[in-house]
Amino acid sequence: MPLDDLHQHPFDHIRMPSEPSLEGLRDWILKVSTYLDITPTELARAAEVAPSTINKFIADTTQTKGMTAKTLQKLIKAASKINSDKFSEAYAGRRTEEQLSDPTGYSVVNVRVGSALRAGSYKTSHLWPVRSQFFVSILLPNALHTGGGREESLKPHGLLGMVVADQHAEGTFPHGTVVICSRLFNHLEIGDYVVISRRDDTGNTELTIRNFVVSPKGDMWLSSRAEPVANRPPDIYAGRAPFEVKYTRHEKFTLSPPPEYVIEYIIISAIQPYNERFEELKFPD
Incomplete structure (x- = not known):
């Protein structure tokens, strides 16, 4: 449904699919980065993962090797923190000097x-x-x-x-x-x-x-x-x-x-x- 994302809880937007395929993982990284208004590189840095690892995984659709469970956990943890921080800022109405x-x-x-x-x-x-x-x-x-x-x-x-x-x-x-x-x-x-x-x-x-x-x-x-x-x-x-x-x-x-x-x-x-x-x-x- 086109409007399903409007009805979701704010923290459901970063939830990873239960059994993601390699294509599903790529889509998840891109979708989460777009929602958080950051780049995959910024997400990788926040997760303390080498940006080249994430960018190569997204760009090379021919590879059959996925990411380790440890890397995925780091990405989920980083995305959750960024989401929580930005949602709190939005709720409080805070704006940057550039926005103001x-x-x-x-x-x-x-x-x-x-x-x-x-x-x-x-x-x-x-x-x-x-x-x-x-x-x-x-x-x-x-x-x-x-x-x-x-x-x-x-x-x-x-x-x-x-x-x-x-x-x-x-x-x-x-x-x-x-x-x-x-x-x-x-x-x-x-x-x-x-x-x-x-x-x-x-x-x-x-x-x-x-x-x-x-x-x-x-x-x-x-x-x-x-x-x-x-x-x-x-x-x-x-x-x-x-x-x-x-x-x-x-x-x-x-x-x-x-x-x-x-x-x-x-x-x-x-x-x-x-x-x-x-x-x-x-x-x-």
Whole structure:
């Protein structure tokens, strides 16, 4: 099956066939080297086997003599260690300096999910107990991870995940969505989604998602975009846009919402469910 390798456990990719033929051994060395992103020569050196022994075995398909059991054991042991090390690096999201210097590249970061967004839920603290918190992995563009984009460098400790516990922003973020948020922003661009807090008379706060829009007349709004209109939370007027601004996607805006509202986070990513079973999930208060 063409997709069988996708379903395998990561450590099964280096498993040797139970009764390999000489051709099977050659295929195994080449397959393992490709999977580990190394050459057969590098595999041989890691196994403390003469590279010429391995390369000759691969190249000479006419020979009838295989490799010794000791050599095979060394290759398997070396391949297992390389696989374990590289898989651990991938899981941890580590990238080399060369990978991070690629402006079109990315890093993988683990983000703590520790709160929920629920309209109408006013609380003194929105932080979940530690037993309810969990982590998700996301892709983070190098321009954000190392700086050089529109923001300062976004390190993993500067990110927070929140679960949407109801419908937000006209279904853009359905129940069960995990939004990845950052506090490191100096301005907004049209179309950005933000998490805002609203304080009531008792000092408790509500957290909701709003979308930044600018009207044709130059009014800036934080819109809930929720339906139906009769039940829509109030849109928040955030001041007038600069007169000279052209209303394009990448213009930069500084907002001035009413004092009871605070822009807490900008949403940089979201993990969304595509199964109705997520609608039944109950998240911590």
